[in-house]
Amino acid sequence: MAEIIRSVKGTRDFYPEDMAVRRWMFDIIREVSTRFGYQEYDGPCLEFIDLYAAKSGEELVKEQAFVFSSPGDDLLTLRPELTPTLARMVAQQQFEIPMPLRWWSIGPFWRYEKPQRGRTREFFQWNIDLVGTEKVSADAEIVAVAATFLQETGLSPEQVRIFVNNRRLMDSALSRLDIDETLKTSVFRVVDKIDKLSKREWQAFALESGMTQEQVDGLLSLLKDEDLWKESDELVAFFELIQSYGVGDYVAFNPKVIRGLDYYTGTVFEAFEIGGKSRAILGGGRYDNLVADVGGNPLPGVGFAMGDVVMELVLRDAGVIPENLGNISQVIVTVFNEETLSESIKVANTLRDAGYRVVLYPEFDKMGKQFKYADRLNIPVAVILGPDELEKSEVAVKNLRTREQVNVSREMLIEQIEKFLQRSP
RNA sequence: GUGCCUGUAGCUCAAUGGUGGAGCGCCUCACUGUGGAUGAGGAGGUCGUGGGUUCGACCCCCAUCAGGCACCCCA
Numbered sequence: 001m002a003e004i005i006r007s008v009k010g011t012r013d014f015y016p017e018d019m020a021v022r023r024w025m026f027d028i029i030r031e032v033s034t035r036f037g038y039q040e041y042d043g044p045c046l047e048f049i050d051l052y053a054a055k056s057g058e059e060l061v062k063e064q065a066f067v068f069s070s071p072g073d074d075l076l077t078l079r080p081e082l083t084p085t086l087a088r089m090v091a092q093q094q095f096e097i098p099m100p101l102r103w104w105s106i107g108p109f110w111r112y113e114k115p116q117r118g119r120t121r122e123f124f125q126w127n128i129d130l131v132g133t134e135k136v137s138a139d140a141e142i143v144a145v146a147a148t149f150l151q152e153t154g155l156s157p158e159q160v161r162i163f164v165n166n167r168r169l170m171d172s173a174l175s176r177l178d179i180d181e182t183l184k185t186s187v188f189r190v191v192d193k194i195d196k197l198s199k200r201e202w203q204a205f206a207l208e209s210g211m212t213q214e215q216v217d218g219l220l221s222l223l224k225d226e227d228l229w230k231e232s233d234e235l236v237a238f239f240e241l242i243q244s245y246g247v248g249d250y251v252a253f254n255p256k257v258i259r260g261l262d263y264y265t266g267t268v269f270e271a272f273e274i275g276g277k278s279r280a281i282l283g284g285g286r287y288d289n290l291v292a293d294v295g296g297n298p299l300p301g302v303g304f305a306m307g308d309v310v311m312e313l314v315l316r317d318a319g320v321i322p323e324n325l326g327n328i329s330q331v332i333v334t335v336f337n338e339e340t341l342s343e344s345i346k347v348a349n350t351l352r353d354a355g356y357r358v359v360l361y362p363e364f365d366k367m368g369k370q371f372k373y374a375d376r377l378n379i380p381v382a383v384i385l386g387p388d389e390l391e392k393s394e395v396a397v398k399n400l401r402t403r404e405q406v407n408v409s410r411e412m413l414i415e416q417i418e419k420f421l422q423r424s425p
Numbered sequence: 426g427u428g429c430c431u432g433u434a435g436c437u438c439a440a441u442g443g444u445g446g447a448g449c450g451c452c453u454c455a456c457u458g459u460g461g462a463u464g465a466g467g468a469g470g471u472c473g474u475g476g477g478u479u480c481g482a483c484c485c486c487c488a489u490c491a492g493g494c495a496c497c498c499c500a
Contacts, residue, residue, distance in 0.1 A: 006491075064499080081500085114426095116494060125500090259500085270500090283500055307500070336458075371460030386458060400460070 010113070010121025020326030021312065022124075025153070026106060029126050032149045033104040036141065038128060041103045043085035049075045051084045064111040078110040081305070082127045083290075090131060091296030099132030099299075118279065118310045126282075129303030131290060136234050139267040139286055140241035142302045146271060146282060147247035149306075154320035160281065163254035164239075164269040167285075169232040170258065177218040183210050187219070191258045194223060222255060229253040234266060263287045267302065273314045281314055282306035324378070329359045330421060332374040336386040337364050344385050347395060347413070351383075354414050374400055381420045383413070 007013060014022060033040070049067055066078040079085060082105060090097065106126045113119055128145060130138045143162060150160050170191075171184065179187055186209040194202055206216045222228065229235040235253065242251050259268045268285035272278050284304020291299050315321050333348040335341050341364075348360045359379060361370045367384070374382055384396035384405075395413050398405040399420040408416045 009492090111499085113499080114497095115492095116496095119499095280500070305500070310500090334459090366457070367459045368456070369460085373460085375460055382459085384458080388458080396458095398459075403460085405459080 008121075010115040012120060012122070016326055021321055022308070024322065024325050025308065025312065025315070026124075028149060028152045029104075029106055032145060032152055033126075033128055036102070036145050036148075038102040038104040038145075040105060041086075041089070042105050042107055043079070043082065043089060045079055045108060046076050047079050047085065049077045051088065052077065052080065064113060066110045066112055080109055080111050082107075082109070082125065083303075083305075086127070086129060086131075087291045087296075090299065091291040094291065094296050094299075100138065101131050102129075103131070104128040118313055120309055124308040126306040126308070127303065129301055131299055131301035131303075134266075134286075134288065134300035136237045136267070137241055139234075139302050140238050140245065142284065142304060143238075143242060143251060143267075143269055144245035144247055146269075146284075146304055146306075147242075147245070147250035150250055150271065150281075151247060153315055155315070155318055157249035159274055159318050160250070160271055160314065161274050162251045162269055162271045163257045164235070164251060164267065165253065165255055165257040166229075166232050166235050166267055167258075167264055168266055169228065169235060170255070173222055173228065173231075174219075177215050177222070179211070179215055186210065188258045190219070191223065191256060194256055225255065226253065228255050238267065259283060259285060263289065265289075269304070271306075273317075279310050279314060281311055327357055329357045329377060329379050331356050331381045331383060331417060332359045332361060332370070332377070332379045333383045334367065334370045334385065335361045335364055336384075340385055340387065340390060343390060344383075347383060347385060347410075351414070351417070356417070371400065381417055383417075 012018075030040070049065070052065065065080045068076060070076050086103070090101070104127065106124060108122060109125050110122050112121060115121060128142065130142055143164065147162055150162075170188075174184055174187060190202075190206045190209055190211070193205060197205060203216060206219070207213065211219070229239070239248075239251070239253070242248050257268055257270050259270065264285040265288045266286035268283075270283040271281040273281060282304050284302070286300070286302040288300045289298040290301050291297065331351055333344050333351070335344045344360060348358045351358045359374075359377065361373065371382065380399065380401055382398045382400055384398060386396075389395055389407065392407075394407045394409055396405055396407050397413065397416045397420065404420075406416060
């Protein structure tokens with residue numbers, strides 16, 4: 001066999017069974033997003049690199065973006081994230097769009113990373129944002145959307161949890177420890193590392209980043225304080241509202257959640273798998289200057305992003321992905337020989353008009369082979385149209401699960417198929 | 426960028442340095458109007474690639490390519 005040209009590293013092939021899982025997941029995303037009144041949007045996959053240079057972390061553009069020059073010598077990049085595109089789209093029509101806007105999107109993104117479990121170079125990301133209000137009720141709504149999604153997939157609060165924190169709360173708490181403004185960014189990084197390093201390593205890392213031993217101890221007790229949120233009016237209001245959404249079980253306070261990006265200003269949150277690998281599933285928060293960097297007036301907003309790769313792993317491990325996804329055909333119409341082919345086509349079309357998913361066997365193979373083919377495609381019902389049936393203007397309908405077979409008139413065909421399908425959907 | 430592991434049939438994987446196998450899948454037949462089972466037969470391989478050691482290499486060594494995993498980084 002000739003050598004097959006391999007696929008590009010970090011990309012995935014979606015065979016029908018894979019595509020069915022993706023479709024299932026995306027349908028839940030769409031359903032939940034629109035149920036909360038969000039509108040679908042999208043931007044181009046290609047952008048000028050300048051769009052990201054302004055805002056995204058330097059790292060993201062310089063090291064992780066697919067950048068290339070077009071034949072016209074433009075420096076282009078395959079979008080590594082959607083937020084800058086959203087910012088531009090909003091800025092371009094800032095006074096046309098009714099605020100607050102609720103937009104969601106799902107599409108492909110690219111990052112030049114080293115592929116490993118849960119990480120590919122080409123992936124899909126769900127983005128959802130509520131822009132134009134700084135009310136804490138907006139924060140609660142966005143987190144409720146995330147929680148509702150998790151719930152709809154079948155994941156339980158014992159399997160996943162959304163951990164919430166607040167940047168302003170942490171800011172003032174850090175100030176109480178006499179941590180200087182200039183140090184805060186690196187302290188946030190220290191916080192971010194606490195569960196990734198051993199106790200000793202973490203202490204060393206904390207001291208290295210410029211904190212005193214006293215401050216490190218203070219920070220440590222701060223991060224253990226499960227009641228810290230009560231000091232924040234915003235968080236108190238937030239948790240009250242999230243209860244009203246009925247998804248309180250999925251949401252919890254966690255002072256360790258801080259998130260790397262600089263542009264978050266208030267509420268920040270991350271969903272994690274509980275136990276197991278405790279992988280991060282989605283993350284987001286409040287930002288107060290969405291469009292400022294692309295030249296518009298500052299707009300407050302809140303949103304999150306979720307990658308499909310880790311999400312699918314979590315769903316798979318949790319065992320919540322339904323069996324038999326995808327559009328399995330319901331009926332196969334067999335073809336006896338060349339003379340009966342046109343009758344088979346007519347019957348197949350009748351069934352299609354009635355809304356069934358129908359496969360017509362493409363050749364004149366012997367019945368055994370046609371049934372075997374139906375088996376492999378997991379089709380539950382077969383229609384047989386041979387010379388005997390044609391002569392009596394009947395059709396034979398066979399339930400391939402139970403082997404039951406009956407001859408019925410053409411008029412009774414749909415009724416009979418419906419009977420078999422109800423018994424084995 | 427660093428480290429570890431793996432490349433053998435379409436797929437999943439075996440094979441003490443001495444003539445490359447199994448399971449699944451595929452094709453044919455038993456079965457010329459009825460499938461999942463069973464049995465019989467069959468097709469299918471440059472052992473990732475290139476060097477080296479050896480009387481002899483799938484096996485040992487080196488290089489290289491590809492894939493996976495864990496770091497680093499990050500959502």
